[in-house]
Amino acid sequence: MSAELNQLQCEACRAGAPQVSDEELPELLRQIPDWQPIVVDGVMQLQRVYTFRNFKQAWAASNKVAELAEQEGHHPALLLEWGKLTITWWTHAIGGLHKNDFICAAKTDAVLSAQ
Numbered sequence: 609m610s611a612e613l614n615q616l617q618c619e620a621c622r623a624g625a626p627q628v629s630d631e632e633l634p635e636l637l638r639q640i641p642d643w644q645p646i647v648v649d650g651v652m653q654l655q656r657v658y659t660f661r662n663f664k665q666a667w668a669a670s671n672k673v674a675e676l677a678e679q680e681g682h683h684p685a686l687l688l689e690w691g692k693l694t695i696t697w698w699t700h701a702i703g704g705l706h707k708n709d710f711i712c713a714a715k716t717d718a719v720l721s722a723q
């Protein structure tokens with residue numbers, strides 16, 4: 609079996625890097641079952657909504673995800689609201705999903721489930 613996604617490191621992303629193929633997609637999604645594949649303006653993305661008891665907890669979670677993003681050199685969209693953090697991963701450089709997005713989704717779950 610391949611390594612767990614949250615044990616992998618993101619690769620440097622650049623234009624021309626491979627998008628996740630239709631064949632790879634189901635197995636990768638299986639490993640991050642709480643994330644939804646969505647399509648925005650023709651770009652496939654991974655999204656999860658986390659809920660919290662108040663704004664401050666959602667804010668603290670957004671800071672943890674921001675730290676993760678800086679460690680990995682890969683950055684999500686974060687929508688911070690009262691009691692709610694919406695996290696969306698995709699790879700800007702290729703206008704779609706790279707394996708990095710799945711790695712970061714798995715690492716997001718690891719970081720936020722530890723709180």
Ligand SMILES: C[C@H](O)[C@H](O)[C@H]1CNC2=NC(N)=NC(=O)C2=N1
Nearest residue numbers: 621681682683684698699700701
């Ligand atoms: C130079 C730098 O590594 C790139 O611009 C990175 C930064 N973070 C990134 N994050 C995401 N999500 N997609 C990218 O294409 C991307 N590119």
